[in-house]
Amino acid sequence: MRKLPKIIFTICFLIGLFNSYQGYAQREKIEVLRHSYISKKLELSTTESEKFWPVYNEYQDKLKALKRNLRQAYKNLPANFTDKEAEDLINLENKTKLAEAELFKTYSDKIKAIIGINKLLKLQVYEEEFKKEVINALKEK
Amino acid sequence: MLSKISNIISLCFIQGFLALFCTEINAQSIYDTIKPNEPKHFFNTVVFFDSYTKPKQALNDTVDYLNERLETYAVKQRVLAFYLPLHTAKEFNKDSSIYSNTHYLLTGNLVQLQPKFGGITNHNLIKAGIGLRMIHNTGKKGLWFIDISPFYTTDVTFGNDNGYFRMSNSFIYSHNFSEKFNLRVGLTKSFLWGNRNYLPYLGFRFGKLDKVHFSLQIPKNMSLNIPLNNKLRFSLYTKPQGGMFTFSNKDSVYYFNREANFFFLTRYELLSGLRFDAAFGNNFSFYIALGTSSRNKLTFYSEKANADRPNLPYKTYFFERSLKPTGFLNFGLVLRFGKTKNIHGNRNLYEAMDMNNTIGVGDNNIAPGMFSVPIDESVKRSKLNLADIQDLIDANDF
Numbered sequence: 396m397r398k399l400p401k402i403i404f405t406i407c408f409l410i411g412l413f414n415s416y417q418g419y420a421q422r423e424k425i426e427v428l429r430h431s432y433i434s435k436k437l438e439l440s441t442t443e444s445e446k447f448w449p450v451y452n453e454y455q456d457k458l459k460a461l462k463r464n465l466r467q468a469y470k471n472l473p474a475n476f477t478d479k480e481a482e483d484l485i486n487l488e489n490k491t492k493l494a495e496a497e498l499f500k501t502y503s504d505k506i507k508a509i510i511g512i513n514k515l516l517k518l519q520v521y522e523e524e525f526k527k528e529v530i531n532a533l534k535e536k
Numbered sequence: 537m538l539s540k541i542s543n544i545i546s547l548c549f550i551q552g553f554l555a556l557f558c559t560e561i562n563a564q565s566i567y568d569t570i571k572p573n574e575p576k577h578f579f580n581t582v583v584f585f586d587s588y589t590k591p592k593q594a595l596n597d598t599v600d601y602l603n604e605r606l607e608t609y610a611v612k613q614r615v616l617a618f619y620l621p622l623h624t625a626k627e628f629n630k631d632s633s634i635y636s637n638t639h640y641l642l643t644g645n646l647v648q649l650q651p652k653f654g655g656i657t658n659h660n661l662i663k664a665g666i667g668l669r670m671i672h673n674t675g676k677k678g679l680w681f682i683d684i685s686p687f688y689t690t691d692v693t694f695g696n697d698n699g700y701f702r703m704s705n706s707f708i709y710s711h712n713f714s715e716k717f718n719l720r721v722g723l724t725k726s727f728l729w730g731n732r733n734y735l736p737y738l739g740f741r742f743g744k745l746d747k748v749h750f751s752l753q754i755p756k757n758m759s760l761n762i763p764l765n766n767k768l769r770f771s772l773y774t775k776p777q778g779g780m781f782t783f784s785n786k787d788s789v790y791y792f793n794r795e796a797n798f799f800f801l802t803r804y805e806l807l808s809g810l811r812f813d814a815a816f817g818n819n820f821s822f823y824i825a826l827g828t829s830s831r832n833k834l835t836f837y838s839e840k841a842n843a844d845r846p847n848l849p850y851k852t853y854f855f856e857r858s859l860k861p862t863g864f865l866n867f868g869l870v871l872r873f874g875k876t877k878n879i880h881g882n883r884n885l886y887e888a889m890d891m892n893n894t895i896g897v898g899d900n901n902i903a904p905g906m907f908s909v910p911i912d913e914s915v916k917r918s919k920l921n922l923a924d925i926q927d928l929i930d931a932n933d934f
Contacts (some may be wrong), residue, residue, distance in 0.1 A: 424913075427766065430880035431912035441715070448881030449635035449675070450628070456574055456878050457567060464572035487570070494566040505628070 426455070429525055436521045437514060446509045454502035458495065465491045577621035578879055579639055579892065580819075580872040584904040586615040588777070590805075590829050590864040592652070595857065602789070602836075602855050607654035609834065609859065611803075617645035617897040617904075619669065624877075629675075636675035639888065643667040643685065645898030649781055651801060651834075656789060661781040661801065663689045665898045671891065673884045679710040681722070681891050685898045691784040691798060698782045698798035702727065704899035708737050710891055715744050715883055720753065720891075727780045728755065728901055730802040730833060731851060739894075745886045746911045753894055756901060766911050769813040773825075775901055778804025783836065790838055792854060799838040799854075806831040807864060813905045818872060821905050825866040832859035870904045880910055 665687030708722030720739030743749030809827015
């Protein structure tokens with residue numbers, strides 16, 4: 396009986412912790428789906444697969460970090476923002492788009508060296524297809 | 537000789553760690569000027585709690601002074617352990633065909649062992665240690681794994697004047713012959729089998745890590761793993777559990793030498809059972825395992841007293857007892873913190889995760905579970921909401 400408060404406290408703590416990280420867990424789910432979809436469609440050989448995924452993952456990590464950074468900046472913008480704050484955010488938006496283009500160039504060169512130009516183009520197509528499939532799945536809900 | 541080799545390996549490891557910590561040069565790009573918050577490591581920080589109990593069994597069924605005095609024996613063990621990534625060094629070669637990375641992890645563990653003897657006061661035996669672990673992924677087929685786990689054992693029941701430092705370590709090379717077959721070879725200095733042992737390490741895995749696979753890791757464990765999905769896993773396993781602890785002699789268990797402050801208790805057992813792991817989100821999981829504990833062995837010896845008798849080996853036991861099999865119950869809670877880099881499809885990193893999981897923190901042979909390796913899912917079966925796909929969409933996608 397003396398242990399009951401400890402057990403209740405532990406359960407409350409764990410539930411709180413679980414809830415706080417739930418959002419993050421949901422966003423990670425998309426990576427599993429993306430990987431499953433692309434690996435099925437792209438039909439990489441074992442050697443290609445060994446080299447491709449580390450590079451592709453690195454690219455996705457960087458792209459994701461850029462998007463989250465920009466989204467966070469919009470979230471943090473006060474309702475009555477000043478001209479200076481508006482200009483800073485527009486500058487960040489511009490820089491983010493340039494950085495995305497820069498990343499695309501860097502990593503498409505790397506990926507091309509691994510899987511060839513043909514599969515690189517297919518990758519672009521499958522990424523778009525994946526996006527559409529996810530959006531459709533969401534619309535069907 | 538083995539001890540010297542082990543020390544040399546430890547020194548090289550620490551030097552390499554310091555050198556790598558200080559050198560990483562990044563070219564400045566637009567991306568770098570924005571400095572978005574990108575995950576630094578592939579490994580989460582993991583904190584886990586493990587609880588193990590096995591029921592009381594009689595010792596006084598043998599006519600012997602100490603057996604009769606101790607009466608019964610049961611075990612309660614609690615372990616709090618963690619590992620956290622300190623530094624991750626990564627490198628592409630010029631044509632991006634090889635992506636190697638090195639992971640440095642800080643490990644720590646606190647073990648409370650309560651060997652419950654019916655005839656004497658309950659003793660609280662503590663083992664605590666902080667260690668360092670390095671995993672180097674060559675980017676091709678291989679992985680190098682080095683673990684150094686110094687620890688301190690003491691019996692806190694009657695004060696703290698009986699502490700003793702020890703060290704366990706492992707040095708292993710792992711080779712992925714294919715996605716479905718992996719071989720590991722190495723050396724390990726371990727106390728899992730009751731006392732200090734220098735053992736060869738030999739491991740095989742058959743089957744993909746994200747599918748049903750069988751793993752034989754001598755001398756650590758043997759398991760058949762059945763990952764059901766990204767939230768549930770199931771396994772059948774056999775593994776040794778044990779260790780060496782200082783045991784206070786305040787209640788004169790060592791009756792030949794009542795002046796001795798302490799002696800060593802060593803124990804091992806072979807656990808065979810079923811384990812069920814469930815994850816709730818990416819950051820919390822728990823497991824429950826039950827089965828039988830066999831090949832139970834319990835010994836007491838005094839290294840100091842044996843050293844005074846030069847004709848005797850250092851571990852001449854004044855008490856040695858093999859016990860009958862019993863059941864056991866084991867459960868654990870695992871918390872994972874922090875964002876990590878994406879490892880999907882990276883088989884070498886799957887292997888690194890598995891190795892980190894298999895070689896338990898602090899030579900306790902306790903695995904926090906393998907939810908780091910993702911299992912493929914289909915979009916149609918998945919329950920998605922808008923928050924999931926924010927990173928995917930632009931304004932004109934709908």
